[in-house]
Structures are given as C-alpha cells and as structure tokens.
Amino acid sequence: MIALRSLQRQAVEAFLGDDSAALDFPIESGDTPPAVQIEVYRNNLRENYRKCLTNAYPVVERLVGEMCFRDLAAQYSRQYPSTNSDLQFFGKTFSVLLNKLYGESEFAYLPDVARLEWAIEEALIVPRSSAMEIGALSQVDASEHSRLRFLLRPGLSLIRTNYPVLEIWQANQADDERVVNLAAGGEQLVVMREGESAEIRRLDAGAYALAECFADGLSLSLASERLDADKSFDLSASLNSLFLNRCLGDFEITSGESLDS
Amino acid sequence: MLADPLVQADGSSPIPVNSGIGLRGPHTAEFLETKPKIAWVEVHSENYLALGGTAFEGLEQVRSQYPVSLHGVGLSLGSADPVDPGHLSRLKQLVDEIDPGLVSEHLSWGTIDGRHTNDLLPLPFNTEALDAVCNNIDAVQTSLGRTILLENISAYLKFTEAEMTEWEFLVQAARRSGAGILLDVNNIYVNAINHRFDAAEYLSAIPADLVGEIHLAGHSLQNFDGFEILIDTHDAPVCEAVWQLYENTLARLGPKPTLIEWDAKLPKLSGLLDEAARAEILLGSIRDRAA
Numbered sequence: 001m002i003a004l005r006s007l008q009r010q011a012v013e014a015f016l017g018d019d020s021a022a023l024d025f026p027i028e029s030g031d032t033p034p035a036v037q038i039e040v041y042r043n044n045l046r047e048n049y050r051k052c053l054t055n056a057y058p059v060v061e062r063l064v065g066e067m068c069f070r071d072l073a074a075q076y077s078r079q080y081p082s083t084n085s086d087l088q089f090f091g092k093t094f095s096v097l098l099n100k101l102y103g104e105s106e107f108a109y110l111p112d113v114a115r116l117e118w119a120i121e122e123a124l125i126v127p128r129s130s131a132m133e134i135g136a137l138s139q140v141d142a143s144e145h146s147r148l149r150f151l152l153r154p155g156l157s158l159i160r161t162n163y164p165v166l167e168i169w170q171a172n173q174a175d176d177e178r179v180v181n182l183a184a185g186g187e188q189l190v191v192m193r194e195g196e197s198a199e200i201r202r203l204d205a206g207a208y209a210l211a212e213c214f215a216d217g218l219s220l221s222l223a224s225e226r227l228d229a230d231k232s233f234d235l236s237a238s239l240n241s242l243f244l245n246r247c248l249g250d251f252e253i254t255s256g257e258s259l260d261s
Numbered sequence: 262m263l264a265d266p267l268v269q270a271d272g273s274s275p276i277p278v279n280s281g282i283g284l285r286g287p288h289t290a291e292f293l294e295t296k297p298k299i300a301w302v303e304v305h306s307e308n309y310l311a312l313g314g315t316a317f318e319g320l321e322q323v324r325s326q327y328p329v330s331l332h333g334v335g336l337s338l339g340s341a342d343p344v345d346p347g348h349l350s351r352l353k354q355l356v357d358e359i360d361p362g363l364v365s366e367h368l369s370w371g372t373i374d375g376r377h378t379n380d381l382l383p384l385p386f387n388t389e390a391l392d393a394v395c396n397n398i399d400a401v402q403t404s405l406g407r408t409i410l411l412e413n414i415s416a417y418l419k420f421t422e423a424e425m426t427e428w429e430f431l432v433q434a435a436r437r438s439g440a441g442i443l444l445d446v447n448n449i450y451v452n453a454i455n456h457r458f459d460a461a462e463y464l465s466a467i468p469a470d471l472v473g474e475i476h477l478a479g480h481s482l483q484n485f486d487g488f489e490i491l492i493d494t495h496d497a498p499v500c501e502a503v504w505q506l507y508e509n510t511l512a513r514l515g516p517k518p519t520l521i522e523w524d525a526k527l528p529k530l531s532g533l534l535d536e537a538a539r540a541e542i543l544l545g546s547i548r549d550r551a552a
Binding site: 001002003004005007008009011012015016025026027028030031032033034035036037038039040041043044045048049051081082083084085086087088090124125126127128154155193196197 | 307308310311313314315316317318335336337340341342345348351370371372373374375376377378379380382385387389390393417418419420421422455456457483485486488490492525
C-alpha cells in the first residue's frame with residue numbers, strides 16, 4: 001500500500017502540475033476513468049484560484065477581458081503557486097507576472113494597476129486607525145525634533161507608477177467612459193484605509209520620498225540626510241503634506257543614530 | 262479533558278438547535294442593517310484570520326448580536342504533515358476573539374511538503390490516514406483548548422485499497438479524537454451519486470450523539486469529457502432529493518443545528534433566509550413528533 005505522504009505528493013503533482021504529470025497513483029477506476037477524476041480537481045483548483053484573483057483584481061480583469069484573465073490566472077497559479085493555506089495571501093505577486101508578460105508592450109500599465117489593486121486589498125484587512133494630527137507634536141520638546149520617527153498608518157502602501165494608474169482605476173469603476181492619456185506619465189500614490197474603504201491619494205515627489213524614508217524606519221533627521229542631495233526637497237513642506245494627506249499614524253523618539261551607524 | 266463540543270456546562274447546545282445561514286461578505290452589511298430573525302450564523306474562519314479590517318469588524322458586530330460558528334477550510338487535517346503552526350495560531354486568536362459556539366473543519370487535506378492546493382481533497386480510508394488525521398485533530402484541539410466538529414466532504418475521486426468505508430472513517434476519526442461530526446447531508450448525497458453507494462447506509466452508521474451540526478447546500482451537475490459528475494458548488498438552492506435526505510437524517514438523529522451554505526452565485530439575503538425557514542419547519546416537525 002502506498003504511504004500517505006507519497007500518495008499526497010503524487011496527488012498534488014497531478015492536480016497542480018503540467019498536463020503531462022504522472023497519473024499512476026492509486027485511484028479506483030469505477031465508472032469514471034482516473035484521468036477524469038483528476039481533471040475534476042484540476043478544474044476545481046483552477047476555478048478557485050481564478051475566483052480569488054478576480055476578487056482581488058477586478059480592474060485588471062475588466063481591462064484584459066474575462067477570457068484573457070482566465071488564462072492569466074491559470075498561468076499565475078502554475079508559475080506562482082499558493083504558499084499559504086489561507087487564500088487571502090494568494091495573488092500578491094500577480095503584478096510580477098503581468099510585468100513579465102506585458103512590461104515591454106502597449107499594455108505595460110497593467111502591472112501598475114495590479115499593484116494598486118493589491119494595495120487596496122491590503123488596506124482593507126487592517127484595523128481601523130486614525131491619522132495623527134500635527135498638533136500632537138506640541139508635546140515634543142524642540143530639542144528632540146531631529147530624533148522624531150514617524151510611523152505610517154497601518155496597511156498604508158506607497159506605489160510609484162509609470163502610468164496614470166489612479167485615473168485608469170477610476171475610469172474602470174462603474175460606467176465611467178473617460179479616455180485616459182497613458183502618455184500623462186507616472187505618479188506617486190498612497191493607499192490606506194479610511195473608514196470602511198480604501199483611499200487613494202496622489203503625493204508630490206518630496207512627500208512620497210519622505211514617506212518612503214519613514215517606511216524604511218528612518219527618523220526625521222536621517223530622512224533629511226538621505227534626501228539632502230535633492231536640492232528641491234523641502235523637508236518642512238513634505239512633512240506637512242504627509243500630515244495633510246493623513247499618512248502618519250503615530251511617532252516615537254529615537255535614540256539618535258546616524259545613517260552610517 | 263476537553264469539553265464535549267455538543268453540550269455546554271448547563272446541558273444546552275453551544276449553537277441553537279435551529280436553522281442558521283452561512284454569512285458571506287456581500288450579505289454582511291444588509292444582515293447587520295436588517296437584523297433578520299435567524300437563530301445563528303456561520304462564517305469561514307479563513308476570511309477573518311487577519312483579525313482586522315472591514316470584514317473582521319463586521320463579524321465582531323454580527324457576533325455581538327448572534328451566536329456564531331467558525332467553519333474552517335485551511336487546516337489540512339488529513340495531511341501527512343503536521344498542521345501549520347502559523348495557521349493554527351491565527352485560528353486560535355480568532356477563536357479567542359470571537360468566542361464561537363462551534364469550531365469546525367473538514368475531514369480532508371490540502372497541503373503537503375509546503376505545497377498548497379487550497380482545496381478539500383479526499384483521504385484514503387486506511388489506518389495510516391486515520392492516525393495522521395487524529396494526530397492533527399489532537400494538535401488543533403489542544404491548541405484551541407476545545408473540541409471541534411469534523412465535516413464529511415464531497416469527493417470526486419476514490420483511492421484504491423480502502424480499509425474501511427467513508428462513514429466508518431468519519432466515525433472512527435471522531436471517536437478516537439473526541440471531536441464531533443458536522444454532517445453535510447448534501448455531501449453525502451453527492452458522494453452517494455458519484456460513487457454509487459446507498460446514502461441510507463451512510464446515515465445509519467452515524468451515531469446521533471456525535472453530530473453537532475448539519476450542513477445543507479446546493480450542488481450542480483457538470484460534464485467532464487462526457488462523464489456527468491455532481492459537484493458541490495454551493496451555488497444553487499438545496500435540491501429536493503437533499504431535502505428528503507435531510508428529513509431522513511433528522512428522523513434518525515433528532516433535531517440538530519442546521520446551516521444553509523451558499524458560496525457562489527449568491528442569492529439575495531432573503532433567498533438564503535427562505536431556505537433556512539424551510540429547514541426550520543422540518544426541525545419543528547421533528548420536535549413535534551418527538552413531543
């Protein structure tokens with residue numbers, strides 16, 4: 001009798017592997033040939049993964065069409081198999097496949113759209129949070145300002161795109177018929193949870209760069225050091241922009257390390 | 262010694278012995294707004310393991326007003342591998358947060374060597390699989406500090422060299438592990454048709470004292486290379502044959518908490534509640550008959 005582990009390995013290979021996968025594990029033939037029994041599972045798995053991606057990437061599906069999306073989902077589940085028993089994680093790297101397939105084509109905006117849609121997913125699975133108000137800094141002594149480290153709000157994603165993705169996304173909600181000028185170029189977006197939905201905002205280059213520093217865990221002074229080379233960078237204006245755009249959730253006072261340490 | 266999953270300290274059922282509905286995301290807002298007259302709801306544990314976000318907050322609101330059962334699809338109890346400790350830990354946190362009346366999982370597997378199918382795959386009905394499944398149930402029950410219910414699945418293939426029937430395997434897994442049974446009547450029907458056995462024989466082997474919950478759902482007939490196979494799609498009303506089997510089940514087991522599951526091509530919430538109302542009528546007649 002075949003050992004359980006061996007049987008399960010062969011079954012996974014038959015269900016997830018290529019069509020030519022060995023089908024020699026012990027299935028009763030009965031009224032239905034083993035190959036048909038296996039095909040039921042192969043079909044179930046394909047459909048489960050497709051539905052999962054459809055839920056996460058409705059705009060990508062709308063842009064490429066249902067049939068093409070079905071094919072993309074099949075490719076994705078083969079090339080980037082599920083790594084978790086919780087399907088909530090499945091699809092995170094869909095943009096990587098889209099970039100491989102379309103990065104050099106006229107559809108090169110698709111990976112950007114996918115990254116935005118995944119950021120929306122991530123924003124909706126964090127607890128409700130409020131944005132930090134600038135007034136909260138009044139309790140910090142001026143001598144400690146350089147050691148301030150700001151924490152971005154939970155579930156916040158920063159996305160730098162090559163295309164006007166926010167407009168593409170908006171144009172594909174409901175029956176928006178607008179035409180998007182792809183030549184308009186990229187943008188820096190922030191996606192976070194606000195109330196019951198995900199909010200998408202555009203940031204200017206300075207605010208975006210500062211937010212990236214905070215995402216990397218840098219204090220205000222270290223962020224300033226990193227961004228100092230850019231003569232157009234205005235620390236005060238950028239910080240203010242992050243407050244206005246409700247990107248900051250909290251702050252802490254660091255021990256005062258430097259970029260070199 | 263873990264508590265009996267089917268009775269509370271005061272002797273009552275942890276979930277009302279009435280009909281309930283599987284509550285899915287698209288219905289949650291309407292459900293909370295209209296507060297329908299339904300005794301309890303069940304949700305898929307894996308949809309809430311993030312323990313945060315809009316879905317989880319909705320579940321917390323539901324839980325504050327209704328008894329809730331947590332139904333899992335991802336523990337892979339029948340795998341030759343141990344249960345994923347990360348998944349189990351997140352489930353435990355969810356159970357601690359929600360304090361559900363019941364926790365259930367499928368008698369199936371889906372993961373081996375870190376490869377995930379995210380599906381409910383059938384087991385060979387032999388002692389090695391029984392040992393593996395009981396070890397994993399033990400780990401789950403120990404971690405959760407409570408017993409769980411095991412659900413019989415729909416299977417579309419059957420391994421050779423079985424040492425026992427599906428129902429013997431189910432009952433032995435429950436008896437040995439101390440778990441209860443979540444008897445999915447639709448799955449019995451689907452398997453009986455696909456694998457040509459007598460559903461009545463299955464039912465007659467299930468001890469009433471082990472069953473803590475019943476599931477009802479819709480299925481569909483699909484064609485694969487000219488072969489017609491019933492698939493447990495949960496995308497249609499419960500069919501008449503399954504309603505009949507449910508009546509037979511109640512007649513044999515007595516009234517049990519009964520859930521209407523619907524996961525795809527969702528009807529309006531009212532449609533789901535109508536199905537639950539029909540189950541409630543049948544539960545009522547069994548009670549009347551017993552009185």
